[in-house]
Amino acid sequence: MRDDSTGAPQTEAGGHDESAEDTAPEGRDGRRRGVSRRGILGLAGAGAALTAAGFAGGRLTGSAQEQEAAAPTASDSYPFYGEHQGGIVTPAQDRMHFAAFDLRTDSRDDLVALLTAWTAAAAEMTAGRPVGGDPTSYDAPPNDTGEAENLSAGHLTLTFGFGPSLFRDAKGRDRFGLAARQPQALARLPHFPGDNLDAARSDGDLCVQACADDPQVAVHAVRNLSRIAFGTASLRWSQLGFGRTSSTSTAQATPRNLFGFKDGTANLKAEDPDLVDEHVWVGAGDDAAAGWLAGGSYLVARRIAMNIETWDRTSLREQETLFGRDRREGAPLSGGTEFSEPDFALTGRGGVPLMAMNSHVRLGHPSQNNGARMLRRGYNYTDGNDSLGRLDAGLFFIAYVRDPRTQYVPMQTRMAREDGIREYLQHRASALFAVPPGVREGETHIGQALFA
Template sequence: MTESIPHAVSDDAAASTAPVADGSTGSTGRSGMSRRGLLGWAGAGAAAMGVAGFAGGRASAQEPPPPPPAAPDAYPFHGERQAGIVTPAQDRLHFASFDLTTTSREDVVALLTAWTAAAAELTAGRPVGGDPASYDAPPNDTGEASGLAASRLTLTFGFGPTLFRDAAGKDRFGLAARQPAALRRLPHFPADNLDPRRSDGDLCVQACADDPQVAVHAIRNLSRIAFGTAALRWSQLGFGRTSSTSTSQATPRNLFGFKDGTANLKAEDPDAVSRHVWVGAGDDPRAGWLAGGSYLVARRINMTIETWDRTSLSEQESLVGRDRKEGAPLSGGTEFTEPDFALTGRGGAPLVAMNSHVRLAHPSQNGGVQMLRRGYNFTDGNDELGRLDAGLFFIAYVRDPRTQYVPMQTRMSRQDGLMEYLQHRGSALFAVPPGARPGEHIGRALFA
């Protein structure tokens, strides 16, 4: 799907057993309890013990205590591929884009080395850097996540086109000859209304976790480490995933109230993921360093919530191409029934409208291309007119944005009926290198 709402209402979606690092599989359960979950468990346990004591008097003292909460799940940072791509999508997001402020290639390598070391600690639920050298020195970790579980935190790093060449085409760090052919600034699509302050960047970090404080803590500490070498350009908080990357996850809903990501690529289908997500060794002779990695498309899509809320249910369903209650295509069946685009109704009109999101985003209408989406709902308060500043922060991973994303989004920008209710305000493309092995830093092959 594209991101028009492709990503919000999209016809792509869910996934399965929990891959430990976007490659291997591990626990399929939710990550360990967050601070809030632990408090809830403790309260429930206390209440249960109180009831037992009231009913059984002294006998309750002989009852075994309730089992302790399960140990939190954590995804290791090191691995063949970066975590946070096919990893089962977590509940919270903090996405950050950075601009480099240095002109030294050595400084960039030093930053990536420091970020890699910090990411290994953060994803394990440990503070960054250990104890400070002295009591009078600033602490190495900002501390607001102390005592919290790892919450399935993943940190995924990417490189923007301007890491290789500046806006004038000048080689910044001696990397221009290794810039992937597909890594170019995304075009200005029809109906785009982009804010440059929310677009592009030299580097990006995607932090996903089941506790928002853990995700924010990670970006805060990586920003602190980058001081003097890179500065935060823009960032986005997200809540409530809008797609599933594993068959173990139910299909979520976007802020329009519809199930989103029904047909998304799943981690349990490695052949499809390999075909549509991972860059191949022979894809680009200039960018062998990216083999095993992917491309990350990020788009900030505002929804005109108030207008949508005054639209009839029949019109909403027609624009989406699915019923709101179950998520089934309007051609009939259940949520996971393939839409029948040839089926017509009264007057010979197709049951799934020609301008519906589902039709325009479906692989059968786009040469079979698919994307792995990891988008999130967002709300940033109200705008100056009192309307919700809310929508979808669309994230998709693709093997080649030139063939998988750009043509689809161009078509949807022109034809998707949902565009009346959407405003694309931010846009960025990043190359996501493969994972780092112990002793290596992210992107080592690029700088070698």
């Protein structure tokens, strides 16, 4: 990523101190490397202590021309700080690395220190800067792993969430003194009909969704957050994704899933803030015990394996009937264009509905779900093949909702029982996280209101 001498979130002017005490050590080439000063982040805890040393380092200073060339541009980055976290209504990028973590500590101070370190690192990486600058000692490990150096910010967004187990463990124990502030809607998702879940790839205390235009930028972000967490939290499971399967902006064309169909045509869009407010953002009065979550959302994650080989041997007629859409244009089978509203009452020969009763579009449409809507940010995935030579591929489903109890659980329960496509799918991982609002001015870490 680009290297400059600016801090986050505000830019600070800083000159290079030429005093002897600040003289940088020599590298293997015998040249002195000038380093500008930066303050040490006040971090505590085992995991964050490792990071504090990294953030103590300054940045390399070069010529004015070099710094100008390396400066991130507004066109390739999104702001990290704000009312809401990035990566929700942000125009969906093409690549994703999702990761869930388990905490290895019962210390509330360690948890806060980790979130503080993560927040500082996220602000730098989303701006296209390396984590913590360069080391002040050649004998110290680099503060940034380096694989994103010279790459742009790639429109990286980092979205953090808290799982139910952060508040209470499996035995109901209050781990960090937060149980009284657990949102009522934040509980493990139920076991839906047909679920074949892998417990090792489900749930988690914390999560981070890294989305970017460049897969290396997204992987770099999760790698560095995992490195920062060492000793405090460990990676529980992760998933790489490519080829977004939904649009979150009207400026984006509707993409296709691995079954070859346009999906999520009616997805919520950032350009309709009223609908987003109604269906995505948690309101201040939604939960008296969880006022800290106002302005945040809930993240539903489901790893859905697709039986690719079986689907590829299915007739086009059946494929379109199961989806309820024309494959080429994405128009509903009741007629019109892709964005035409489906006519579920329209029938064909023999009075058979043109939109089959078990079609995916019918069962997922808001009119069939008491008006409930979601903002989807899913991605295709492929993880090689299984022992029988079949593709291990599918959809990593991500959706943001204001209340999963009314917007997701009823719809998924119905679809798991009735959706004709379920014959070609298997849900293998599941998780629900509360996503705090964005980091505002004066705050030092994500979810700070939870700990107030």
